[in-house]
Amino acid sequence: MNYETVIGLEVHVQLSTKTKIFCGCSTNFGASPNTQTCPVCLGLPGVLPVLNKEVVQCAIKTALATNCKVVEKCIFHRKNYFYPDLPKGYQISQYDIPVGENGWIQIEIDEKAKKIRITRVHMEEDAGKLIHSENSRSRVDLNRAGVPLLEIVSDPDINSPAEAYQYLVSLKQILEYLEISDCNMEEGSLRCDANISLRPVGETKLGTKTELKNMNSFKGVQKALEYEIVRQKNLLGKGEKIIQETLLWNANLNRTESMRSKEDAHDYRYFPEPDLVNIIIDEEWMSKTRRSLPELPQARRGRLKNEYGLSDYDVEVLTIDKNVADYFEECSKYFPNCKMIANWITGDVLAVLKDKKININNLNVSPEQLGGLLDLIENGTVSGKIAKDVFLDMVCTGQDAKQIVSGKGLVQLSDEGELVSIIDKIIKQNPKPVSDFRAGKQKALGFLVGQIMRETKGKANPQLVNKMLREKLS
Amino acid sequence: MKLHTLSAHELAKLLIGREVSSEELTKKLYGHIEKTDGEIGAYITLTKDIAIEQAKKADKRIKEKRDIGQLTGIPIAIKDNMCIKGVLTTCGSKMLGNFVSPYNATVINKLRENGLVFLGKTNMDEFAMGSSTETSYFKVTGNPWNTNFIPGGSSGGSAAAVASDQAILSIGSDTGGSIRQPASHCGIVGMKPTYGRVSRYGLVAFASSLDQIGPLTKDVQDCAALLEVISGYDPIDSTSLRMTSPDYMSFLNKDIKDIKIGVPKEYFIDGIDKDVELSVKRAIEKLESLGANIEEVSLPHTEYAVATYYIIAPAEASSNLARYDGVKYGYRAKMESADKGLLGMYENTKKEGFGMEVKRRIMLGTHTLSSGYYDAYYLKAQKVRTLIKQDFDNAFKKFDLLVTPTSPTPAFKMGEKIDDPLQMYLSDIFTIPTNLAGLPAISIPCGVSKNGLPIGLQLIGNYFDEGRILQAAHAFEQSTNFHRKKAL
Numbered sequence: 001m002n003y004e005t006v007i008g009l010e011v012h013v014q015l016s017t018k019t020k021i022f023c024g025c026s027t028n029f030g031a032s033p034n035t036q037t038c039p040v041c042l043g044l045p046g047v048l049p050v051l052n053k054e055v056v057q058c059a060i061k062t063a064l065a066t067n068c069k070v071v072e073k074c075i076f077h078r079k080n081y082f083y084p085d086l087p088k089g090y091q092i093s094q095y096d097i098p099v100g101e102n103g104w105i106q107i108e109i110d111e112k113a114k115k116i117r118i119t120r121v122h123m124e125e126d127a128g129k130l131i132h133s134e135n136s137r138s139r140v141d142l143n144r145a146g147v148p149l150l151e152i153v154s155d156p157d158i159n160s161p162a163e164a165y166q167y168l169v170s171l172k173q174i175l176e177y178l179e180i181s182d183c184n185m186e187e188g189s190l191r192c193d194a195n196i197s198l199r200p201v202g203e204t205k206l207g208t209k210t211e212l213k214n215m216n217s218f219k220g221v222q223k224a225l226e227y228e229i230v231r232q233k234n235l236l237g238k239g240e241k242i243i244q245e246t247l248l249w250n251a252n253l254n255r256t257e258s259m260r261s262k263e264d265a266h267d268y269r270y271f272p273e274p275d276l277v278n279i280i281i282d283e284e285w286m287s288k289t290r291r292s293l294p295e296l297p298q299a300r301r302g303r304l305k306n307e308y309g310l311s312d313y314d315v316e317v318l319t320i321d322k323n324v325a326d327y328f329e330e331c332s333k334y335f336p337n338c339k340m341i342a343n344w345i346t347g348d349v350l351a352v353l354k355d356k357k358i359n360i361n362n363l364n365v366s367p368e369q370l371g372g373l374l375d376l377i378e379n380g381t382v383s384g385k386i387a388k389d390v391f392l393d394m395v396c397t398g399q400d401a402k403q404i405v406s407g408k409g410l411v412q413l414s415d416e417g418e419l420v421s422i423i424d425k426i427i428k429q430n431p432k433p434v435s436d437f438r439a440g441k442q443k444a445l446g447f448l449v450g451q452i453m454r455e456t457k458g459k460a461n462p463q464l465v466n467k468m469l470r471e472k473l474s
Numbered sequence: 475m476k477l478h479t480l481s482a483h484e485l486a487k488l489l490i491g492r493e494v495s496s497e498e499l500t501k502k503l504y505g506h507i508e509k510t511d512g513e514i515g516a517y518i519t520l521t522k523d524i525a526i527e528q529a530k531k532a533d534k535r536i537k538e539k540r541d542i543g544q545l546t547g548i549p550i551a552i553k554d555n556m557c558i559k560g561v562l563t564t565c566g567s568k569m570l571g572n573f574v575s576p577y578n579a580t581v582i583n584k585l586r587e588n589g590l591v592f593l594g595k596t597n598m599d600e601f602a603m604g605s606s607t608e609t610s611y612f613k614v615t616g617n618p619w620n621t622n623f624i625p626g627g628s629s630g631g632s633a634a635a636v637a638s639d640q641a642i643l644s645i646g647s648d649t650g651g652s653i654r655q656p657a658s659h660c661g662i663v664g665m666k667p668t669y670g671r672v673s674r675y676g677l678v679a680f681a682s683s684l685d686q687i688g689p690l691t692k693d694v695q696d697c698a699a700l701l702e703v704i705s706g707y708d709p710i711d712s713t714s715l716r717m718t719s720p721d722y723m724s725f726l727n728k729d730i731k732d733i734k735i736g737v738p739k740e741y742f743i744d745g746i747d748k749d750v751e752l753s754v755k756r757a758i759e760k761l762e763s764l765g766a767n768i769e770e771v772s773l774p775h776t777e778y779a780v781a782t783y784y785i786i787a788p789a790e791a792s793s794n795l796a797r798y799d800g801v802k803y804g805y806r807a808k809m810e811s812a813d814k815g816l817l818g819m820y821e822n823t824k825k826e827g828f829g830m831e832v833k834r835r836i837m838l839g840t841h842t843l844s845s846g847y848y849d850a851y852y853l854k855a856q857k858v859r860t861l862i863k864q865d866f867d868n869a870f871k872k873f874d875l876l877v878t879p880t881s882p883t884p885a886f887k888m889g890e891k892i893d894d895p896l897q898m899y900l901s902d903i904f905t906i907p908t909n910l911a912g913l914p915a916i917s918i919p920c921g922v923s924k925n926g927l928p929i930g931l932q933l934i935g936n937y938f939d940e941g942r943i944l945q946a947a948h949a950f951e952q953s954t955n956f957h958r959k960k961a962l
Contacts, residue, residue: 039577045678045796046579047571048711078793080843082820089796140801269843271753271852274682274790276712 003198003231003236005205008119009044009221011171013150013181014126014189015058020146021125022049022092027148033131041146043087048275051076055123055148056099056279058180060289062150063121065296072281074099076123081266084140085128092292093151093271098122099281105174106298107166116167124149150180156195156206159463161225162309165268168218169320173297177322185217192221195348197242197380198232205441206288207232213250214258224249228256248423285444300325308332314342319349323360327367334371337378348388352395364398365391381405382412386458414461416468419452422460423468426451437473445469458471478506478639479960482548482696485642489547490657493672496529496536496547500591503549507593507640515615516635519562519933520594521859532589544699544723546589547870553632553643555602555675556596556687565678566598566628567611569805569827572820579676580708581645581687588703593641594611600797600829602652602680603902604628608892609831616888618660618961619927623885626656626901629925632690633660637961643700644690647698649680651881651905653688654917658880658930661959663697663920663947664690666905668937669724669912670715670952673708679794681787682713684909693957694948695916698722701940716940725941730949733942739905740776747883753921753929754879757950761877764949771873773865778858779907780899785842785855786910792839834895863911863934870936875946878904880917882932914940917958918947927960 019420020027023040040047056074061354063070077095103118126149152171158164172183172190183190197209199418200404212228215221233420234243295303301315304325310318324345331341349370353360365373375381375392382390382405393404405411413419426448437444445466452465477485477499484565504522509516517801532547549743555565557575559582564570578586582844585592599609607615607630615630617623625634629646633656636644648666665688669926672687679685689700705719711943737758762768800823823936826889828836841849842901867878881901891898908915912935922932931950935943953955 013592042802044575044803045563045565045573045579045797046555046674046676048709048713048714080793080796082796082799084799084801084816087802089795090793113477156721267845269793269840269845269848271793271843271848273791274713275679313950470572 001235002201002232004201004203005159005198006156006197006209007160007164007225008156008195009154009164010193010195011160011165011168013152013183014193015055015148015150016189017052017054017058017148021052021055022146025146029189029351031143031318033139034143036143037145039209041049041087042142043145044445046097049092051276051279052148054074055288056281058148058178059121059123059150060274060281060286061105061178061180061293062152062175062412063103064290064293065178066103066105066121066152066171068100068103068118068121070100070281070286071097073097074279074281076269076276077414078273080269082250083384084128085130085142086137087128087142087145088121091125091127092273092276093414094122101296105167105170107163107170109166112161114164116157119153119155120151122151124151136147161222161229164194164225165218165222170217170222170297172320173320177294177296179322180296181310188268190196194221194224196232197230200237208244210242210244210256211246213246216251220249220251223254224256231256239446294322300429304328308338308342310342314339314346317346320343323361327360330367333376334368335374337374340374340378341370344370348391352392356395361397363395365394369394369400374418376401376405378462380412380414381461383458385462386410386412410463411455413459414464416464419460419468420466422452422455423465423472426455427472434473445473477502479641480642482545482642482694482699483500484546485698486544486546491657493910494853496532496549496591497526498542499547500525500549500593503640503642507598510638511640513616513621514618514634514638514640515613516631516638516640517551517594518564518566518597518631519608521558521561521592523657525591527592528586528589528591532591535589535874541589542569543588543703545643545684545703547591548642549591549593549956550585551593551596551632551635551644552582552600553629553644553646555598555647555678555680556582557678558592558595558647561595561655563595563678564612565602566600567828567832568611570678571611571805573774575676576891580673580710581704582676582915584704586708591644593635596635596644597908598628599628599652600632600832601662601678601791602628602647602685603835604650605651605655605898606659606888606891607631607656607887608888609829609834609893611829614888617885617927619885622887622924624659624888624929626659626881626885628652628656629664629690630656633657633662633664634689635751636660636662636692639960640721642692643696643702645700646690647677647680647685648909649684649686649787649907649962650909654692654773654905654930654932655881655902658917658919658932660693660930661922661928661956662690663694663916663957664688665697665701665916665940665943666908666914667701667705667940668715668914670713671719671938672710673706673714673915675708675711677758679790681790682794683790684783684787685747686909694916694951695723695726696942697916698944698948699878701944705737715938720941722944723939725945726948728945729762729765730946732767733765733875733946734767734769735761735946736769736771736869736876737879738773738776738869738876739770740773741878742883745882746879748920749923750879750881750883750929754877754921757920758877759904760953761950762947767947771869771876773869775858775861775865776907779862779910780903782855782858782862782910783902783906784838784899784945785851785858787875788835789843789852791837792836792843795828795836798827800827826888831895835890837960847919859910862907866907866911866913866934874936874939874942876934878932878934880904880932884923884925884927896925900934908934913937914943916947918941918951919959920950922958922959927957
């Protein structure tokens with residue numbers, strides 16, 4: 001039987017506000033355990049939460065950017081459950097009135113656009129962390145308790161692991177463009193759970209779903225879903241039932257594993273948080289936020305294409321990271337050939353970033369400096385090949401291209417008088433390739449050019465050498 | 475001179491005139507506490523070192539004529555559910571029997587700034603759940619008028635401390651009557667302000683949407699003065715009222731001619747004690763004789779108030795008390811072996827750390843919030859709460875104040891109702907509706923029963939209208955002598 005895959009994703013994103021959602025503690029990652037805490041986030045007797053307005057602002061932005069309807073009156077609920085990392089015995093979250101609902105984002109799949117609907121965007125507080133030690137004791141670190149989170153839930157509109165991957169990439173892009181989170185999956189600032197079920201093609205009723213947790217990369221999500229499809233297909237093929245349960249992805253063994261026995265429908269006993277008042281999001285706040293929204297990835301791709309005449313590929317690569325696109329546009333102010341800038345950024349620049357594992361904002365070469373380097377190529381001062389080395393030098397030293405080129409004597413040899421004697425010398429030294437070329441072997445020319453480049457330590461203008469050599473040998 | 479028997483405003487004159495020092499007064503009170511508290515049991519913790527230091531500072535302020543408030547140098551007792559930095563805050567529970575707060579409640583900061591002197595922390599029903607102070611893990615508190623009787627609750631320790639002159643003033647908290655009912659039973663003045671008037675930050679939560687801190691005092695003038703000190707907007711309590719508090723003292727010494735007072739007929743029911751009924755009726759006549767217009771009014775949803783309260787308060791409590799799990803602070807059950815794991819630790823901690831009444835309410839609240847029951851209980855209760863609020867809204871379209879008994883009976887005997895929760899709950903039948911509505915109300919002494927126990931009169935005002943309540947209460951007090959009757 002053929003099955004249709006139905007996937008819904010639940011993304012938790014940690015907001016990069018300076019302070020926690022209900023107290024003034026810092027949200028910085030990596031501090032010593034329990035140093036970023038106060039009576040409020042420790043859940044001491046008698047304390048009360050005060051909502052950080054910045055969190056609401058981030059939530060409204062996200063809701064707008066994902067085309068959600070933003071509610072006018074927003075409330076928090078208490079989600080009650082016991083766990084040592086949850087100091088109050090309840091999580092302050094949103095329940096039936098999330099800040100945003102009924103939105104969508106667009107993803108590209110097989111070069112076609114597809115809309116994935118967003119069920120809801122809601123605010124909540126993060127829990128702390130348990131540190132398990134070997135002697136079967138656990139320690140509690142509450143630095144993370146009260147760090148603001150947004151939960152973004154998709155409708156079950158995703159029909160393949162590849163779509164799920166694309167959805168996550170697109171969503172992450174949007175969040176990064178909004179500059180509300182650093183979206184770092186390793187530090188846990190972006191987490192994703194997946195619900196997946198299968199149903200016979202043509203069937204409209206949803207099948208029994210399983211919930212997948214513990215994936216720590218987008219690829220991990222994709223792999224876990226791929227595994228789960230096979231597992232569910234096998235079961236269904238054998239006429240067995242799918243058990244509704246939570247499964248943990250084991251990235252080492254590449255398989256999903258059942259969580260220890262009972263998860264029997266948690267009853268969270270939600271009720272409205274009496275320690276907080278209603279948040280009224282009025283028209284003024286909404287329109288102010290709307291005006292403050294940055295250009296989002298999709299819009300930017302369109303604009304970059306039209307304004308700079310770039311290819312789909314270039315635009316795609318440049319806009320993955322907002323900062324890279326910003327870098328490109330800044331560079332274009334200093335150098336007119338945009339296609340060339342795009343080639344350089346998508347090639348050498350991104351390679352360096354990947355190699356050094358840094359963000360483009362931490363690159364030692366400013367957009368203006370890159371423009372300067374490209375200028376030197378364009379006006380023939382250096383060859384494209386030499387420029388690559390110059391660029392690496394710039395990355396290390398932070399110096400301007402001009403400085404490096406003149407300091408190291410890398411200026412391209414374009415003086416025909418000087419080149420003629422070198423060309424003559426090489427022709428004399430290599431009678432065999434010369435005759436080969438004259439006999440019609442085009443390859444031999446390349447050899448000769450290479451010899452000349454070697455002789456000039458790569459400084460000879462290759463186009464000029466080519467041209468002159470051909471003239472000499474014809 | 476028996477300094478400790480005086481009111482705060484009487485003492486303030488002596489302090490300002492430097493006829494007495496705060497230190498002297500404070501020591502005098504500790505002397506009296508030493509003599510009497512063995513019998514009364516008002517205090518859980520005495521904070522003598524802090525008090526003497528505060529008294530000295532207050533004396534210095536007075537001497538230097540610097541930042542002198544109406545209550546600078548006056549000793550006060552504090553209910554043991556308000557956090558004072560470095561002091562035990564037990565909530566009358568084994569669960570917090572070892573909890574020393576690392577921070578101050580907002581109300582504590584306000585009292586400090588005004589130069590009051592903290593005598594100690596007073597006994598209370600465990601987590602403020604009770605009407606007799608008998609559910610305290612630590613001790614029972616005797617009613618100063620007759621120690622075989624309960625002082626009321628849950629702020630029984632605070633009320634008994636003031637009534638037995640072991641404190642000049644005290645503060646308590648009122649979730650369903652926990653200030654007014656003990657004030658009534660101990661023959662003193664107790665006020666629950668409008669919800670949000672006094673910051674709840676640092677008050678250990680019982681039922682967040684109902685809890686409110688307020689004064690317990692020897693007379694109405696002291697009540698006004700203390701309310702002025704503790705009330706005001708607090709940015710760290712989101713439910714705090716964003717308004718400046720009026721000058722409550724300005725409402726005193728005014729007549730009450732033409733003030734319209736409603737008498738809700740639903741508050742004069744079968745089962746109300748005859749002495750209480752008689753005293754309250756006489757008090758109403760007194761108010762009328764002072765010029766007030768008295769008229770009957772109906773608050774038709776009153777009969778549902780207790781049921782509504784016992785859905786909402788336990789629901790919130792079940793969530794508020796979840797944090798006492800043995801993980802971070804407070805009591806943790808000793809585990810014989812680790813094999814029961816986390817769940818075993820949770821279970822034993824809660825089993826051993828909480829008393830019966832607290833467990834009863836946690837179970838009630840957990841049940842009414844659970845899925846499948848939420849709509850029928852919690853949601854329904856919230857709707858009825860709105861109806862009760864509307865009753866009051868309608869009444870206040872016509873009346874300035876409402877007058878009722880504070881409690882249907884005078885104080886009852888120790889042990890009489892402790893095994894009968896429903897009977898116990900009914901002792902708050904007249905105080906609960908105002909908590910549900912969030913309205914301010916006061917209890918003032920209005921009589922003594924045949925067996926020599928005090929009776930309280932409740933005046934309920936519209937939102938933010940504590941001033942008018944104080945005005946009428948003061949006028950009544952000035953023309954009667956009940957507040958001068960002493961327990962001891």
